[in-house]
Amino acid sequence: MTKRTLIRCDRLFTGLEDEIRRDHTIIVEEGFFTYVGPASNAPAQAPGDTVIDAGERFVMPGLVDAHTHLVFGNARSEEDIDFWGTPEFRALRGLFFAQRVLAAGYTSIVVPGDAGNCSISVRDSINAGLFDGPRIAASSNVIANRHSLNDWFPEHVGTPDYVTGRLCTTRDAQIEEVRRQAKAGVDCIKIAMDGTHFRENGTHIAAFTQEEISGMVTEAHRLGKKIVVHAYGKEAVLYAARAGVDIINHAFFADDECIEAMLKSGSHVSPTLTFLRNNVDFCPSWEPTATSGYQGAQRRIIEVAKKTLNRMREAGVPFMAGSDSGFAVTPYGEWHAREIEILVDWIGFTPAQALRIATAGTAKAMPRGQLLGAIEAGRRADFLLVDGDPLADVRVLQQREAIDAVYLDGRLMSFKQRPYDAYKVSHFNSLKWTDVYSRERVAEIRATT
Template sequence: MSKHVRCGTLFTGAADSAATDQTFIVGDDGRILHVGPTAGAPPPARGDTVLDYSDRFVMPGLHDVHTHLAYGNAKTEEDIDLYAPLEFRALRGLFFAQKCIAAGYTSICAPGDAGQISLSVRNAIRAGLFDGPRVTAAGRYLTTRQGLTDWYPSWIGAPETSIGRLVASKDEAVEEIRVQVKNGVDCIKLAMDGFHRRANGELVAAFTQDETTVMVQEAQRLGKKVVVHARGREATLYSARAGVDLIFHAYYLDDECLDALVKSGSAIGPTLTFPRNIVDFTQPHEPAHLKGRINDTQREFEVACENLRRAKQAGVPMMTGTDSGFAVTPYGEWHARELEIFVQHLGFTPAEALHAATQVTAGFMAEGDRTGLLAPGMAADFIVVDGSPLQNVSVLLDKKRILNVYIDGREMRIPARGYDPRKVTDFAWTNWTDLYTQERVAEIHGHTRGSLAAAE
């Protein structure tokens, strides 16, 4: 028995593919059998179902290539790495994966987390134990003392439960890659830079070119993709030269990087939602603000947009991702903001942004050979939208407008359940964000408060 999906407007995922009054037919196996104008579609046979969305916009399920399922909407790195047991993080990750699918994201990549969290979430969903998005899973980031995820002092290092795996040599890196591949990851994550800068301000790559090339070759030899965190120029250059599949950020790319990117065919996942949210949402009392991070982030955002526009013009594939999983990027909330930023800041048309969030980003996903495009033979992963994202991509941010979400032709029905962050993520022992000297207390409360008044 087939499902006949009637669409007011259908965007198939291919660039500029929107057409009105279309029908596609989904077979028992969840694969698409036919796509075309409703007028010429084969009529439903007895027992077939008709899904009538003839007044709606239908498109492939959205893809977010940068959603950290294991972070739990964290406010601190310690919360990501230390307090919750891996088993709890996996259960929490499953809950949050469902928030993503409720927002219309049918495919997500979890690029780097501790243990085998995303991998287990992926397998539980794949086995049909729970409804959820298709998950592309990585293991721990491979990193060095100069790389992201090596947050703690050298006398502590990266604990077993942290998202980073410190490797001290090429041999150790290769062994870690082999272990992760044996465990069943879809991709390998490298922390290609962190926060270490030279005197001239340039971010230093965490690995040498030679080390990078060795790791990328080994991962790809074993049939896995490689995704890297690379904000700086040097890390971007080494990554592109090594032929990685996907570079997150690449904010400081220059002409040399662009040449290498065009040669290697590496994609970029700008992940501009994260810096944008930091600038737009962080309140003045918060540590990120007090540490001066807002102005720095705004400056970086502007430089990044300028460089990334050039990458787009050079034909570098751009994938959509958000760094969801932090307190400024909670699961299921801001994924579609990346499309908005692509349009507002990177010169994408709405159709190009939709194409990026579907067919292009599917190019990195583990099951991407069957998602991101509604065409015969592909999986019927699709969403039904109230309003046209081609006129305004921001409608995708409005959860009320994501009316239905299907995976393999089956509708996902996720209960809208709230949660108390203090029981889910906020386990770090931070109690105060201010220092209560007499002077400060007077500033906050005035001189007439409490015992200070008595002492006067």
């Protein structure tokens, strides 16, 4: 007889409904939930069973982050991401940080764009049982075109093979890259549908034509792979939705035509506003994000995004939750659950709806996602015990001490929050000055000191 674990729950949130279930029992056998129901009807405890009394702790499914850049190393710049770490070091560093993500209550993560096969390696080492870590939907290089995201270095530098972008300027090259990544073992493929190039009227220019994105999506889906896109502007969102991509990250400048196309295709939106909100809320006036005007631009984008995403919610577009973790402003294990707060505060979801998005909803981005994201018989036994009530205040999930226990496949995960030197895992840029010391600038400084 297999050994079972019985968890007695006074407060159970399954991820499939808005209401709390009271006085329930869940039973785990061989990594799966086999019973979820009233305690009065639960199978009797047998010799050898383990019994856990959750007491007043809030029992809920493990959280899922649809946007974690596992191998970026809390980077401060694109150069930090692409130039200063070998693929081998990035993979080892990614494994270390994956465990911090798991400790924050995130039992599954999607890596939307990577360098080489780093996240594939981390995923495989965890799946082989060599290390503990979250479930990972792995990817490879972001498929980029001229002037899209990830084609961010000057033309004379290009996009070397070791950087996160993979420049594909012809339809043949684009299809070949989809096939290469599928053979490498990715779970999802990311395409940079636009970047920072605009028309004179201020609208974003899509980096790929409708025919190009449709061709890549068709081939990826034929090979059983999901497609994730970066898309801010209307044109990019519209092309992506018409092509039937699985996840559209951002979609801040979408219009009603885009929303209609998303509803028709079933494409999910993952706003990923945590990155922008942290830049606005955290970065002081002397940070380059502020002095360059980047912070101000993000404030303006946020105001547009709130209106756009509220219209999407009202129309019934399906949402996912992603944080863009992996940058210096979104370090691993710190702010993943802030996206849940944003879904409530800015986009108008109730706390229960936001929790369902961050669990069962976002689990659809994972391989075999129908087995994840909810506490239901037949699903994988990934769940949390939380001190506090996220339905009263979703911000409790951002408190490290509130994540009392994390279970993956029914196994209690044990974490040692090992300290590390941030300047030895990333931040290797050789910048020595943040100012230009002209005579005028020197005079200004001396006048104020």
